[in-house]
Amino acid sequence: MDEPHPHIFFAEPPPEEAKGGIDLAMRTIELYLDRTDLSLTRKASLKDIKSVTGPCLVHFHGLWQITHGWMGRWCRAHDIPYVVSPHGMLEPWAWAHKKWKKWPYYLLVERRHLQGAGRVLATSDLEAQNLAEFVPADQVHTIPLALTEDVGPNCAAARAQRGWPSDETVLVYLSRLHEKKGMHELLKGVAALPAEQTESLRLVVVGDGPSEYRERLRRIEDEHNEQLPRIDWEGAVWGEEKWTYLQGADLFCLPTHSENFGLVVLEACQVGTPVLTTPGTPWQFLEDWNSGLIAEPDPESLRSALDTYLSSFGWTTEDRHRLAGRTRDRFGLSTVGPQYVDLYQTVVQEPSRRAGRVGDSSARMERDLGLE
Structure with missing residues (x-):
């Protein structure tokens, strides 16, 4: 018998922070999932996730959201798989910007959130290389963004x-x-x-x-x-x-x-x-x-x-x-979309990684603290 399809939940940043690239990235996935047997709940709350009875996966979009930290903690405690898309928020320039403010939050919340993810999702090989300084390289997966509208030269x-x-x-x-x-x-x-x-x-x-x-x-x-x-x-x-x-x-x-x-x-x-x-x-x-x-x-x-x-x-x-x-x-949706479906199904079916790896210091953390 085939395994039931997982229900996908999007944990999203506030609209003003999602405007632009993050919103378009989420819409890309939504457009493709509409063609499949996977169901999607946008702007999911913890109550939404708790209500599901079958297999599910939470896709966190963006970082530095306290509500995402709490939702991720609940997912780890209840063995609910999730993936995280940082959407460039750990790129070198972004990480260095106001690092004094981000660093304590990263140590207290974000580090555990990232390391408990089934996958941390990059949109390019360049971003994947940078993310490998925060989580093990085998935890990073790369899927590019896709074309969302049928517009051509004119x-x-x-x-x-x-x-x-x-x-x-x-x-x-x-x-x-x-x-x-x-x-x-x-x-x-x-x-x-x-x-x-x-x-x-x-x-x-x-x-x-x-x-x-x-x-x-x-x-x-x-x-x-x-x-x-x-x-x-x-x-x-x-x-x-x-x-x-x-x-x-x-x-x-x-x-x-x-x-x-x-x-x-x-x-x-x-x-x-x-x-x-x-x-x-x-x-x-x-x-x-x-x-x-x-x-x-x-x-x-x-x-x-x-x-x-x-x-x-x-x-x-x-x-x-x-x-x-x-x-x-x-970069067409028919090329990129199936990669998201494969990722979701793989993470749902694989053994849990959500015990966390907070004892494993990231390369960037060790360098910043002078521990190398």
Whole structure:
């Protein structure tokens, strides 16, 4: 007789903290599970989990949530399997940011929560390597994020909708405005380009962020006003409208210091737009695809990459469709979705790992405490 399918519960962060990448990641899994025999409860509470009678699994999304700590503790005590998706919150840049605040909580709650998981889920090999400093490498499993919408190349129509002339080269940044994302580095890199390269250039900035950081960007713009091309500050754009920015761009730019996946890069590739990003993302293979440039998140490296793009990087309609096709083949929901189902079923069926390994110090913990 076949084993009954497990019921999946999502333990989620508050909506304001899930907005963007985490929400899209959860929606990706939800879209695929709707095609299967596995049932899903979103925004699950401990009461929801306690009410189930058959096999189940809890998927925790994000870290630093006290309610997740309590739910994980109950799951370990009652032998309920769970997996944890940190969603980049243990990446080196994120871990170092306000570490004084995170470190005590990690020791008291998060460490036990992670080590009691059946799997800690990474979205890229780069994130998996970083997570292996917190939990044993065999506990880390990698599944990329997937395309969630059926949107493809449509450059000419998108540019017409946005009012971008065909003789302009349009660079688009679409992400949160935050120091980690490196927009200040991009502004300085663009300002360092020779005047003949910026005459027909337009930089479109789509995003919002803390007022202090926005003011910092404005000061950079004022300081380099004569060297910078036209800049359109568009604010935050969500939903269907964002696609026209990605479709119409000549080059999508994400000069981030750290990114566990960089979903917006996937979305740019989905519509066939080449990408400029950094080694802090898992997208270095775009250079092998001849579909992108990789630069360090500093002004000189970004200036050099932009110079290469503007002087010698040709890109055609055929190139856009080729990149979109390769992206669908690798990251389509029909490719990625079954990997989640396999993971859930494996963790539910395997012997319990939830006794915890709190006696095993992580490599990063030992190094931070000077115990190596």
